[in-house]
Amino acid sequence: MKQKLFGKTLSELQEIVNLNNLPKFTAKQISEWLYKKNISNISEMSNISKTARELLEKDYEIGLQSPITETISSDGTKKCLYKIDENKYIETAYIPDKDRATICVSSQVGCKMNCLFCSTGKQGFQANLTVNEILNQYRSLPDFETITNFVYMGMGEPFDNLENVLKSLEILTSDWGYALSPKRITVSTIGIIPAMKRFLDESKVHLAVSLHSPFDEERQKLMPIQKKYKIADVLAEIKSFEFNRQRRVSFEYIVFKGLNDSISHAKELAKILNGINCRINLIKYHKVPDVPLESTDDDVLLKFQNELKRKGIVTTIRASRGQDIDAACGLLSTKQLLINK
Numbered sequence: 001m002k003q004k005l006f007g008k009t010l011s012e013l014q015e016i017v018n019l020n021n022l023p024k025f026t027a028k029q030i031s032e033w034l035y036k037k038n039i040s041n042i043s044e045m046s047n048i049s050k051t052a053r054e055l056l057e058k059d060y061e062i063g064l065q066s067p068i069t070e071t072i073s074s075d076g077t078k079k080c081l082y083k084i085d086e087n088k089y090i091e092t093a094y095i096p097d098k099d100r101a102t103i104c105v106s107s108q109v110g111c112k113m114n115c116l117f118c119s120t121g122k123q124g125f126q127a128n129l130t131v132n133e134i135l136n137q138y139r140s141l142p143d144f145e146t147i148t149n150f151v152y153m154g155m156g157e158p159f160d161n162l163e164n165v166l167k168s169l170e171i172l173t174s175d176w177g178y179a180l181s182p183k184r185i186t187v188s189t190i191g192i193i194p195a196m197k198r199f200l201d202e203s204k205v206h207l208a209v210s211l212h213s214p215f216d217e218e219r220q221k222l223m224p225i226q227k228k229y230k231i232a233d234v235l236a237e238i239k240s241f242e243f244n245r246q247r248r249v250s251f252e253y254i255v256f257k258g259l260n261d262s263i264s265h266a267k268e269l270a271k272i273l274n275g276i277n278c279r280i281n282l283i284k285y286h287k288v289p290d291v292p293l294e295s296t297d298d299d300v301l302l303k304f305q306n307e308l309k310r311k312g313i314v315t316t317i318r319a320s321r322g323q324d325i326d327a328a329c330g331l332l333s334t335k336q337l338l339i340n341k
Protein backbone atom coordinates (compact mmCIF):
# COMPACT_ATOMS: atom_id res chain seq x y z
CA MET A 1 0.00 0.00 0.00
CA LYS A 2 1.28 3.46 -0.87
CA GLN A 3 2.09 5.92 1.92
CA LYS A 4 0.06 9.12 1.99
CA LEU A 5 1.97 12.40 1.65
CA PHE A 6 -0.96 14.58 2.72
CA GLY A 7 -0.80 14.91 6.50
CA LYS A 8 3.02 14.76 6.73
CA THR A 9 4.80 17.53 8.61
CA LEU A 10 7.76 19.29 7.01
CA SER A 11 10.25 17.20 9.03
CA GLU A 12 8.49 13.98 7.98
CA LEU A 13 8.65 15.11 4.34
CA GLN A 14 12.34 15.80 4.86
CA GLU A 15 12.81 12.19 6.00
CA ILE A 16 11.04 10.93 2.86
CA VAL A 17 13.19 13.16 0.68
CA ASN A 18 16.38 11.91 2.38
CA LEU A 19 15.25 8.30 2.06
CA ASN A 20 14.80 8.74 -1.67
CA ASN A 21 18.07 10.66 -2.16
CA LEU A 22 16.28 13.74 -3.45
CA PRO A 23 17.64 17.30 -3.04
CA LYS A 24 16.94 18.70 0.45
CA PHE A 25 14.81 21.61 -0.81
CA THR A 26 12.33 19.15 -2.35
CA ALA A 27 10.62 18.71 1.07
CA LYS A 28 9.63 22.41 1.13
CA GLN A 29 8.44 22.18 -2.47
CA ILE A 30 6.26 19.15 -1.66
CA SER A 31 4.75 20.90 1.38
CA GLU A 32 3.81 23.85 -0.84
CA TRP A 33 2.12 21.59 -3.37
CA LEU A 34 0.26 19.78 -0.60
CA TYR A 35 -0.85 22.67 1.61
CA LYS A 36 -0.76 25.80 -0.53
CA LYS A 37 -1.42 24.71 -4.10
CA ASN A 38 -3.85 21.97 -3.05
CA ILE A 39 -2.97 19.41 -5.68
CA SER A 40 -4.47 15.91 -5.86
CA ASN A 41 -1.71 14.08 -7.77
CA ILE A 42 2.06 13.86 -7.48
CA SER A 43 2.29 14.36 -11.26
CA GLU A 44 1.10 17.96 -10.75
CA MET A 45 4.29 18.91 -8.84
CA SER A 46 5.68 20.69 -11.87
CA ASN A 47 8.79 22.25 -10.25
CA ILE A 48 10.06 18.82 -9.18
CA SER A 49 12.00 16.80 -11.76
CA LYS A 50 10.11 14.12 -13.70
CA THR A 51 12.49 11.45 -12.41
CA ALA A 52 11.85 12.53 -8.79
CA ARG A 53 8.08 12.52 -9.32
CA GLU A 54 8.20 9.04 -10.84
CA LEU A 55 10.31 7.84 -7.93
CA LEU A 56 7.80 9.26 -5.44
CA GLU A 57 4.80 7.84 -7.31
CA LYS A 58 6.14 4.30 -6.79
CA ASP A 59 5.71 4.39 -2.99
CA TYR A 60 3.57 7.44 -2.27
CA GLU A 61 0.29 9.07 -3.16
CA ILE A 62 -1.31 12.36 -2.06
CA GLY A 63 -4.04 10.40 -0.24
CA LEU A 64 -7.20 12.50 -0.27
CA GLN A 65 -10.62 10.96 0.23
CA SER A 66 -14.03 12.47 -0.53
CA PRO A 67 -16.96 12.15 1.88
CA ILE A 68 -19.32 9.26 1.11
CA THR A 69 -22.38 11.36 1.89
CA GLU A 70 -23.06 15.04 2.30
CA THR A 71 -26.27 16.24 3.96
CA ILE A 72 -27.32 19.88 3.89
CA SER A 73 -29.57 21.42 6.53
CA SER A 74 -32.16 24.09 5.78
CA ASP A 75 -29.91 26.54 7.68
CA GLY A 76 -26.92 25.83 5.42
CA THR A 77 -25.08 23.54 7.86
CA LYS A 78 -23.53 20.55 6.13
CA LYS A 79 -22.65 17.17 7.56
CA CYS A 80 -20.19 14.93 5.75
CA LEU A 81 -19.73 11.26 6.47
CA TYR A 82 -16.35 9.65 5.77
CA LYS A 83 -15.60 5.97 5.61
CA ILE A 84 -12.32 5.31 7.40
CA ASP A 85 -12.33 1.53 7.18
CA GLU A 86 -14.75 -1.39 7.08
CA ASN A 87 -17.55 -0.37 9.49
CA LYS A 88 -15.65 2.70 10.66
CA TYR A 89 -17.19 6.08 9.98
CA ILE A 90 -16.59 9.64 11.10
CA GLU A 91 -18.51 12.83 10.58
CA THR A 92 -17.56 16.42 9.95
CA ALA A 93 -19.75 19.52 10.18
CA TYR A 94 -19.45 22.66 8.06
CA ILE A 95 -21.26 25.61 9.62
CA PRO A 96 -21.52 28.80 7.55
CA ASP A 97 -22.51 31.97 9.38
CA LYS A 98 -22.58 35.47 7.79
CA ASP A 99 -18.93 36.35 7.09
CA ARG A 100 -17.43 33.19 8.58
CA ALA A 101 -17.57 29.44 8.16
CA THR A 102 -16.54 26.94 10.82
CA ILE A 103 -15.50 23.35 10.34
CA CYS A 104 -15.96 20.90 13.21
CA VAL A 105 -13.60 17.95 12.81
CA SER A 106 -13.45 14.52 14.43
CA SER A 107 -10.26 13.20 16.01
CA GLN A 108 -11.25 9.56 16.68
CA VAL A 109 -13.62 6.90 15.37
CA GLY A 110 -15.97 6.49 18.33
CA CYS A 111 -14.70 7.42 21.79
CA LYS A 112 -13.78 5.65 25.01
CA MET A 113 -14.92 8.41 27.40
CA ASN A 114 -18.53 7.24 27.57
CA CYS A 115 -20.20 10.55 28.44
CA LEU A 116 -23.83 9.86 29.29
CA PHE A 117 -25.34 12.33 26.81
CA CYS A 118 -23.18 11.50 23.80
CA SER A 119 -24.01 9.45 20.75
CA THR A 120 -20.33 8.96 19.81
CA GLY A 121 -19.61 7.66 23.31
CA LYS A 122 -22.26 4.96 22.81
CA GLN A 123 -20.28 3.59 19.84
CA GLY A 124 -17.26 2.86 22.04
CA PHE A 125 -13.70 3.44 20.87
CA GLN A 126 -12.76 2.13 17.45
CA ALA A 127 -9.63 3.95 16.29
CA ASN A 128 -7.51 7.06 16.50
CA LEU A 129 -7.58 9.11 13.33
CA THR A 130 -4.27 9.62 11.55
CA VAL A 131 -3.10 13.16 10.76
CA ASN A 132 -4.14 12.47 7.16
CA GLU A 133 -7.66 11.53 8.26
CA ILE A 134 -8.00 14.55 10.55
CA LEU A 135 -6.91 17.07 7.90
CA ASN A 136 -8.64 15.28 5.03
CA GLN A 137 -11.94 16.36 6.63
CA TYR A 138 -10.88 19.95 5.93
CA ARG A 139 -9.15 19.61 2.58
CA SER A 140 -11.75 17.36 0.95
CA LEU A 141 -14.74 19.55 1.80
CA PRO A 142 -16.04 21.16 -1.38
CA ASP A 143 -16.23 24.48 0.51
CA PHE A 144 -12.83 24.20 2.15
CA GLU A 145 -11.48 27.47 0.79
CA THR A 146 -14.30 29.38 2.53
CA ILE A 147 -13.45 28.01 6.00
CA THR A 148 -12.34 30.69 8.47
CA ASN A 149 -12.57 28.83 11.78
CA PHE A 150 -11.58 25.37 12.91
CA VAL A 151 -12.90 23.50 15.96
CA TYR A 152 -11.92 20.04 17.19
CA MET A 153 -15.31 19.23 18.66
CA GLY A 154 -16.46 16.34 16.48
CA MET A 155 -16.27 12.65 17.31
CA GLY A 156 -13.68 11.59 19.88
CA GLU A 157 -11.60 13.19 22.61
CA PRO A 158 -8.76 15.10 20.89
CA PHE A 159 -6.41 14.76 23.87
CA ASP A 160 -6.78 10.97 23.72
CA ASN A 161 -5.14 11.24 20.28
CA LEU A 162 -2.79 14.05 21.20
CA GLU A 163 0.21 13.20 19.03
CA ASN A 164 -1.80 13.29 15.80
CA VAL A 165 -3.85 16.31 16.89
CA LEU A 166 -0.64 18.27 17.63
CA LYS A 167 0.82 17.34 14.25
CA SER A 168 -2.39 18.41 12.49
CA LEU A 169 -2.22 21.76 14.35
CA GLU A 170 1.41 22.16 13.25
CA ILE A 171 0.37 21.70 9.62
CA LEU A 172 -2.59 24.08 9.96
CA THR A 173 -0.61 26.90 11.57
CA SER A 174 2.95 26.68 10.15
CA ASP A 175 4.14 29.02 7.43
CA TRP A 176 5.04 25.98 5.30
CA GLY A 177 1.54 24.54 5.90
CA TYR A 178 -1.83 26.25 5.71
CA ALA A 179 -0.55 29.22 7.75
CA LEU A 180 -3.89 29.68 9.54
CA SER A 181 -3.91 31.96 12.56
CA PRO A 182 -3.99 29.98 15.85
CA LYS A 183 -6.67 32.47 16.92
CA ARG A 184 -9.03 30.75 14.45
CA ILE A 185 -8.60 27.28 15.94
CA THR A 186 -10.08 25.76 19.11
CA VAL A 187 -9.49 22.31 20.55
CA SER A 188 -12.08 20.99 22.97
CA THR A 189 -11.41 18.50 25.76
CA ILE A 190 -13.19 16.92 28.66
CA GLY A 191 -10.09 17.61 30.74
CA ILE A 192 -7.33 15.01 30.43
CA ILE A 193 -4.79 16.88 32.53
CA PRO A 194 -1.38 15.52 31.36
CA ALA A 195 -2.35 15.89 27.68
CA MET A 196 -3.86 19.33 28.33
CA LYS A 197 -0.56 20.50 29.86
CA ARG A 198 1.38 19.33 26.81
CA PHE A 199 -1.14 20.92 24.47
CA LEU A 200 -0.88 24.25 26.31
CA ASP A 201 2.92 24.17 26.10
CA GLU A 202 3.26 22.94 22.54
CA SER A 203 0.53 24.77 20.64
CA LYS A 204 -0.87 28.30 20.49
CA VAL A 205 -4.50 27.55 19.65
CA HIS A 206 -7.49 28.16 21.91
CA LEU A 207 -8.65 25.67 24.55
CA ALA A 208 -12.26 24.74 25.30
CA VAL A 209 -13.15 22.55 28.27
CA SER A 210 -16.45 20.67 28.53
CA LEU A 211 -17.76 21.37 32.01
CA HIS A 212 -21.49 20.54 32.05
CA SER A 213 -21.82 20.59 35.85
CA PRO A 214 -19.98 22.45 38.63
CA PHE A 215 -20.83 19.68 41.13
CA ASP A 216 -18.46 16.69 41.30
CA GLU A 217 -20.97 13.90 41.79
CA GLU A 218 -23.33 15.18 39.13
CA ARG A 219 -20.50 15.79 36.65
CA GLN A 220 -19.21 12.28 37.24
CA LYS A 221 -22.60 10.85 36.31
CA LEU A 222 -22.53 12.84 33.08
CA MET A 223 -18.81 12.40 32.40
CA PRO A 224 -17.00 9.42 33.96
CA ILE A 225 -13.64 11.16 33.35
CA GLN A 226 -14.42 13.25 36.44
CA LYS A 227 -13.40 10.27 38.55
CA LYS A 228 -9.86 10.31 37.18
CA TYR A 229 -9.39 14.03 36.51
CA LYS A 230 -11.48 16.18 38.82
CA ILE A 231 -12.70 19.45 37.35
CA ALA A 232 -11.13 21.31 40.32
CA ASP A 233 -7.72 19.95 39.28
CA VAL A 234 -8.35 20.82 35.62
CA LEU A 235 -9.23 24.38 36.65
CA ALA A 236 -6.21 24.63 38.96
CA GLU A 237 -4.00 23.65 36.03
CA ILE A 238 -5.63 26.29 33.81
CA LYS A 239 -5.21 28.94 36.52
CA SER A 240 -1.52 28.16 36.79
CA PHE A 241 -0.94 28.54 33.04
CA GLU A 242 -0.13 31.98 31.72
CA PHE A 243 -2.43 32.60 28.77
CA ASN A 244 -1.22 35.40 26.54
CA ARG A 245 -3.77 37.89 25.28
CA GLN A 246 -4.09 36.11 21.96
CA ARG A 247 -5.13 32.83 23.50
CA ARG A 248 -8.55 32.06 24.89
CA VAL A 249 -9.96 29.50 27.27
CA SER A 250 -13.67 28.81 27.15
CA PHE A 251 -16.00 26.37 28.85
CA GLU A 252 -18.72 24.40 27.13
CA TYR A 253 -21.86 23.81 29.14
CA ILE A 254 -24.72 21.74 27.73
CA VAL A 255 -27.84 22.84 29.56
CA PHE A 256 -30.04 19.85 30.41
CA LYS A 257 -33.63 20.37 31.48
CA GLY A 258 -34.09 20.02 35.25
CA LEU A 259 -30.58 18.67 35.76
CA ASN A 260 -27.94 21.40 35.58
CA ASP A 261 -29.99 24.48 34.69
CA SER A 262 -30.80 25.93 38.15
CA ILE A 263 -29.67 29.28 39.51
CA SER A 264 -27.61 27.45 42.13
CA HIS A 265 -25.73 25.72 39.28
CA ALA A 266 -25.04 29.11 37.69
CA LYS A 267 -23.84 30.51 41.03
CA GLU A 268 -21.54 27.54 41.65
CA LEU A 269 -20.23 27.75 38.10
CA ALA A 270 -19.32 31.40 38.62
CA LYS A 271 -17.65 30.44 41.89
CA ILE A 272 -15.41 27.70 40.50
CA LEU A 273 -14.43 29.80 37.48
CA ASN A 274 -13.52 32.79 39.62
CA GLY A 275 -10.03 33.99 38.71
CA ILE A 276 -10.07 32.56 35.17
CA ASN A 277 -10.44 35.01 32.31
CA CYS A 278 -12.84 32.97 30.22
CA ARG A 279 -16.15 32.74 28.48
CA ILE A 280 -18.90 30.15 28.86
CA ASN A 281 -20.74 28.78 25.85
CA LEU A 282 -24.19 27.52 26.78
CA ILE A 283 -25.27 24.78 24.41
CA LYS A 284 -28.71 23.43 23.77
CA TYR A 285 -28.83 19.66 23.85
CA HIS A 286 -29.53 17.79 20.63
CA LYS A 287 -31.60 14.80 21.66
CA VAL A 288 -29.92 11.40 21.35
CA PRO A 289 -32.05 8.20 21.17
CA ASP A 290 -32.22 6.16 24.40
CA VAL A 291 -30.72 8.96 26.50
CA PRO A 292 -33.14 10.29 29.14
CA LEU A 293 -31.92 13.89 28.85
CA GLU A 294 -33.53 16.90 27.24
CA SER A 295 -32.56 20.42 26.38
CA THR A 296 -33.68 23.06 28.82
CA ASP A 297 -36.45 25.54 27.96
CA ASP A 298 -35.49 28.88 26.41
CA ASP A 299 -36.74 30.99 29.34
CA VAL A 300 -34.74 28.90 31.84
CA LEU A 301 -31.69 29.16 29.61
CA LEU A 302 -31.97 32.95 29.53
CA LYS A 303 -32.29 33.15 33.33
CA PHE A 304 -29.22 30.91 33.64
CA GLN A 305 -27.28 33.14 31.25
CA ASN A 306 -28.36 36.30 33.07
CA GLU A 307 -27.17 34.94 36.39
CA LEU A 308 -23.74 34.20 34.91
CA LYS A 309 -23.62 37.64 33.31
CA ARG A 310 -24.57 39.20 36.65
CA LYS A 311 -21.51 37.46 38.09
CA GLY A 312 -19.39 39.09 35.39
CA ILE A 313 -18.86 36.02 33.17
CA VAL A 314 -19.00 36.50 29.42
CA THR A 315 -21.66 34.01 28.36
CA THR A 316 -23.00 33.16 24.94
CA ILE A 317 -25.79 30.84 23.92
CA ARG A 318 -24.58 28.73 21.04
CA ALA A 319 -27.12 28.81 18.23
CA SER A 320 -28.58 25.42 17.43
CA ARG A 321 -27.56 24.49 13.90
CA GLY A 322 -28.43 21.63 11.60
CA GLN A 323 -31.34 20.38 13.72
CA ASP A 324 -32.89 18.65 10.70
CA ILE A 325 -29.75 16.66 9.79
CA ASP A 326 -28.81 14.68 12.91
CA ALA A 327 -27.01 17.59 14.52
CA ALA A 328 -25.87 15.66 17.61
CA CYS A 329 -22.33 14.50 16.97
CA GLY A 330 -22.12 10.78 16.32
CA LEU A 331 -25.73 10.29 15.20
CA LEU A 332 -25.01 10.17 11.50
CA SER A 333 -22.22 7.59 11.81
CA THR A 334 -24.29 5.56 14.31
CA LYS A 335 -27.10 5.43 11.74
CA GLN A 336 -24.63 4.25 9.09
CA LEU A 337 -23.43 1.47 11.43
CA LEU A 338 -27.06 0.39 11.97
CA ILE A 339 -27.69 0.33 8.21
CA ASN A 340 -24.62 -1.92 7.76
CA LYS A 341 -25.81 -4.43 10.35
Ligand code: SF4
Pocket residue numbers: 111112113114115118119120121122154155156157190
Ligand atom coordinates in the same frame (compact mmCIF):
# COMPACT_ATOMS: atom_id res chain seq x y z
S1 SF4 B 1 -18.67 13.97 24.63
FE1 SF4 B 1 -16.68 13.88 23.65
S2 SF4 B 1 -15.40 12.86 25.17
FE2 SF4 B 1 -17.50 12.44 25.78
S3 SF4 B 1 -18.02 10.46 24.82
FE3 SF4 B 1 -18.65 12.09 23.41
S4 SF4 B 1 -16.94 12.37 22.01
FE4 SF4 B 1 -16.18 11.26 23.81
